[in-house]
Amino acid sequence: MNEILARxxxxxxxxxxxxxxxxxxxxxxxxxxxAVKDIYDVAGHKTGFGNPDWLRTHEPAARTxxxxxxxxxxxxxxxxxxxxxxxxxxxxxxxxxYGTPVNVNAPGRIPGGSSSGSASAVAAxxxxxxxxxxxxxxxxxxxxxxxxxxxxxxxxxISLEGVCPLAPSFDTCGWFARDAALFERVGRVxxxxxRPASGAGRLLHAGDAxxxxxxxxxxxxxxxxxxxRAMLGKPETVTxxxxxxxxxxxxxxxxxxxxxxxKHGEWVRRENPAFGPGVKExxxxxxxxxxxxxAAAKVKRxxxxxxxxxxxxxxxxxxxxxxxxxxxxRGSPPEVLxxxxxxxxxxxxxxxxxxLPQVSLPSASLDGCPLGLSLIAARGNDTLLLELAKALxxxxxxxxRQERRE
Numbered sequence: 001m002n003e004i005l006a007r008x009x010x011x012x013x014x015x016x017x018x019x020x021x022x023x024x025x026x027x028x029x030x031x032x033x034x035a036v037k038d039i040y041d042v043a044g045h046k047t048g049f050g051n052p053d054w055l056r057t058h059e060p061a062a063r064t065x066x067x068x069x070x071x072x073x074x075x076x077x078x079x080x081x082x083x084x085x086x087x088x089x090x091x092x093x094x095x096x097x098y099g100t101p102v103n104v105n106a107p108g109r110i111p112g113g114s115s116s117g118s119a120s121a122v123a124a125x126x127x128x129x130x131x132x133x134x135x136x137x138x139x140x141x142x143x144x145x146x147x148x149x150x151x152x153x154x155x156x157x158i159s160l161e162g163v164c165p166l167a168p169s170f171d172t173c174g175w176f177a178r179d180a181a182l183f184e185r186v187g188r189v190x191x192x193x194x195r196p197a198s199g200a201g202r203l204l205h206a207g208d209a210x211x212x213x214x215x216x217x218x219x220x221x222x223x224x225x226x227x228x229r230a231m232l233g234k235p236e237t238v239t240x241x242x243x244x245x246x247x248x249x250x251x252x253x254x255x256x257x258x259x260x261x262x263k264h265g266e267w268v269r270r271e272n273p274a275f276g277p278g279v280k281e282x283x284x285x286x287x288x289x290x291x292x293x294x295a296a297a298k299v300k301r302x303x304x305x306x307x308x309x310x311x312x313x314x315x316x317x318x319x320x321x322x323x324x325x326x327x328x329x330r331g332s333p334p335e336v337l338x339x340x341x342x343x344x345x346x347x348x349x350x351x352x353x354x355x356l357p358q359v360s361l362p363s364a365s366l367d368g369c370p371l372g373l374s375l376i377a378a379r380g381n382d383t384l385l386l387e388l389a390k391a392l393x394x395x396x397x398x399x400x401r402q403e404r405r406e
Contacts, residue, residue: 008126009102010102010126011102012116012120012124013081013083014098016055017045017048019036020079021064022072023071023073027076028075029074032129033077034079034128034131035118035121036068037082037084037088037114037115037118037133038082038083038117040067042081043060046058047164048081049164050086051086052274053271053273054164054267063162064162066162067190070192071189082118082121083101084113084114084115085113085114086276087164088114088115088133090114091113091114092113092328092337094110094113094116095113095116096275096276096279100116101119102124103119103327105123105147106146109328109329109369110332111123111145112141112145112323114133114135115132115133115139118176119139119142119176122148123178129176130175131175132176133163133173133174134150134152134174135256136256137152137348138174139360140152140322141323142176143360144370145323149177149360149389150174150322151386152172152358153173153190154172154381155169155171155356155379157172157191157382158172158190158191166259167263180394181390181393183390184389184390187382187383188383197381197387198315198384199315199384200317201314203233203236203316203317204316206238207240208239208244209245209320209346209347209350210320210321212245212321213347216325217325220366221321221363225373227395227396232317238318240320241304242307244346245347246342248346248349249342249345251301251349252349253345255294257289258286258294260283261287278334304354309354312377312381315381317377318375319375320350320376321347321371321374322347322360324343325340325371328340354379355379356378357377358374358385359386359388360372360374
């Protein structure tokens with residue numbers, strides 16, 4: 001067993017999948033350690049997908065996923081695979097088969113999922129950065145809960161070859177780090193983009209998303225919004241959706257379920273795998289989604305995409321809460337977790353439906369627990385968000401400067 005696994009008191013790593021790979025001797029990430037969510041193929045090793053029946057019924061990978069290989073080629077050293085929720089279909093980080101990774105920044109509380117192990121390992125300093133995936137919020141939510149940076153890129157910008165899918169038209173390769181400068185370096189390797197970003201345009205305040213999160217969360221994030229104002233000018237409050245955001249969330253869930261069943265329904269029927277609470281019910285629901293509802297949701301999604309493209313034109317940046325609150329306690333009752341899932345997806349589905357990049361920044365503390373603020377930009381403006389994240393981090397270390405413009 002490698003040193004990382006031998007000292008894993010977090011429950012963040014997969015002890016059944018002992019993976020170590022040296023990176024290139026030189027490169028922008030040379031000397032750094034990273035971990036990958038157990039949905040990414042690593043040559044010669046099985047990919048577990050958070051479920052023991054999946055692990056049992058699949059052979060070792062023939063080649064390493066290109067996203068992982070890019071990091072190795074940039075000099076980073078892979079030290080292990082990290083725990084994930086089953087089939088990456090949860091936002092809690094509590095895996096019924098393998099346990100719940102520790103959230104060091106919110107003791108006794110969940111790390112968030114499905115990239116729970118990656119977020120836990122980064123927050124605790126076990127690795128310099130880690131790779132997760134984000135379909136409905138599985139990087140952005142744990143980043144908020146664990147008090148670290150997390151990125152969902154523009155859909156399709158980073159290869160998902162060699163990665164277990166859930167809903168391909170939503171799935172993205174995301175990453176976590178504690179340091180904003182490193183966060184940007186990792187992102188530029190994965191995005192294969194070292195060009196300076198175009199300048200940010202208007203700052204927008206997602207009024208309906210903040211309303212979903214509530215007044216307490218909004219007030220906690222106010223100082224972070226003031227820092228944004230100092231950089232980008234006075235924000236314009238906008239209503240993101242032309243209807244309650246809960247309806248956008250339902251559109252997302254219908255499409256996600258249909259795609260998940262299309263990908264994995266045959267395996268589920270053949271193997272009759274054991275699923276934990278929550279995932280079991282979602283799989284059963286996916287098997288019976290109404291095709292007419294799916295067709296209507298596809299049309300609605302394209303309307304949403306056009307609406308968001310118009311809103312974010314000209315380099316505009318939309319500020320929204322990363323989560324509707326702090327991480328719930330471990331072992332919370334189903335009704336608490338169902339409420340979390342519903343309200344979180346109402347906020348998080350904005351970027352997913354419109355295929356947009358979104359970064360979650362560790363921005364506040366509420367009841368002694370982390371809380372993130374998100375920035376969303378137009379498709380392709382990923383590096384704009386990375387540069388803003390770094391600039392905000394640098395500004396936080398220096399005295400407040402005069403606002404750029406009124």
